[in-house]
Amino acid sequence: MGTVMATVPPAVSGVAPASDPAPVARSATRAGPVFAPVAAEIAETDRIFDRTLAPHRGPFGPLIEHLRHYRGKRLRPALLLLTARAVGKVLPVHHTLAAAMEMIHTATLVHDDVLDEAELRRHAPTVNAGWGNKVSILLGDMLFTHAFHLTSTVDGRACQITGEVTNRVCAGELRQVTERGNLELTEADYFTIIDGKTAALTECCGRLGALYAGASEEVAAKLATYGRNLGLAFQIADDLLDLTGTEDAAGKTLGTDLEQQKLTLPVIHCLHRLAPAEAAKLRDLIRTGGDGLGLRVLAALEKTQSVAHAKRRADEFARAARQELECLPRSECRTILETVAEWSVRREK
Structure with a gap:
């Protein structure tokens, strides 16, 4: 594969904001690129994500609700869905896979905040700031296992690819x-x-x-x-x-790398x-x-x-x-994928 290569305050007990009637559009605006062609698909991915964690709302309601603060740009599900639309069409299997990728990403953020001793994520307290490191680690683990369960409902190849990526x-x-x-x-x-x-x-x-x-x-x-x-x-x-x-612009704790x-x-x-x-x-x-x-x-x-x-x-x-997108026919989704690449290096958060 050709590529350019180079020589973790007081406990949080509040409930997250009320249900957003248009979470996708607001996420797309924050990310820069307009994800309009797959907005409905991202919304379905969010529903799968929420439905998968719904059984845990009884015992862990505020904790599960707080995860909304970790789900901002939806870049990874949008990338998966835009890629699908650019080469063919989005199928129900893509919604499941996109939800699994977002769960893996969210799990890594929860664990990263523990490792970095971070207290702020997307302008809100981190899970570890509110519930402590033990809860954060177990929550991240639970998100990983749910992601694997989701891919198991697709097929063996999806499980294998997902296993390989989580290993990496x-x-x-x-x-x-x-x-x-x-x-x-x-x-x-x-x-x-x-x-x-x-x-x-x-x-x-x-x-x-x-x-x-x-x-x-x-x-x-x-x-x-x-x-x-x-x-x-x-x-x-x-x-x-x-x-x-x-930190005001980024919405998260900065300066942790040097510290x-x-x-x-x-x-x-x-x-x-x-x-x-x-x-x-x-x-x-x-x-x-x-x-x-x-x-x-x-x-x-x-x-x-x-x-x-x-x-x-x-x-x-x-x-x-x-340059890798030249294999695709010209389309709205290809243009958005090109824009995403440009935005990735121009963003402020």
């Missing part, structure tokens, strides 16, 4: 955790991590959408590669936001561009932390033009994603 996601997350504190991390190491933790799931959405719409293996591979490159571009942009964004000595692309580039003595001082500063860390790092990033470097890499992946 978990391996990427594990690699990231074990590399925390490694201030000698390379760009190649970074791309290996994000290829698993982020790009694997968007790649899977492209593949499943195409395959279950009747696309050939060749076309499905190209749309999987589109999803992979999109995920890489998206994660680089996310890591830039953690350094240069604002936990988790190196991302701009910082890696910076450390390898500085003179050895300067790089050693910056590594010591990151290792010891303290007041002024963020400003000192930002000054170093500006000196080495490392933010610009990361933006260029994100643009490269977004461009590579768009």
Whole structure:
């Protein structure tokens, strides 16, 4: 498969906002691209998601309701559904698969907030901030198992593909955790991590959408590669936001990467561009932390033009994603998929 590659306050007891009569349209607006061609399909995916968790509302009502704050852009289900529409048509099986992908994504967010000790997600307290780490871990596990149960209602191939992608996601997350504190991390190491933790799931959405719409293996591979490159571009942009964004705009806790000595692309580039003595001082500063860390790092990033470097890499992946769409006939959905690639590197949250 051709692609561009590089050398976790007080307990929350309130109930989530009332049912949204048009959740898809609002999600699409937040994401930037207009997902109108698959709006009804995304709404059906949301219904499957909610119906699957409905049996748990009795004992865990506020907790299940709080998950609404974790479901914002609907990017992954939209990607799967747009891919299906671009090569054929959306079938009921796509609704089930899209709900499973959104459950996997939500599970990773719940677990990530525990790992990052985050307190804010989409302008609301995280699950771990309200219920603690133990509940968060078990909730994420439950979402994973429900996702696998959903794919088991499709067929064995869907289970196999989903199993492979969750293996890659978990391996990427594990690699990231074990590399925390490694201030000698390379760009190649970074791309290996994000290829698993982020790009694997968007790649899977492209593949499943195409395959279950009747696309050939060749076309499905190209749309999987589109999803992979999109995920890489998206994660680089996310890591830039953690350094240069604002919590008001992003709606989540920022600055956790540096605090936990988790190196991302701009910082890696910076450390390898500085003179050895300067790089050693910056590594010591990151290792010891303290007041002024963020400003000192930002000054170093500006000196080495490392933010610009990361933006260029994100643009490269977004461009590579768009190129994979040339296998598709011109259509409204293809145009939206192209727009999604562009939005992934221009967003503010």
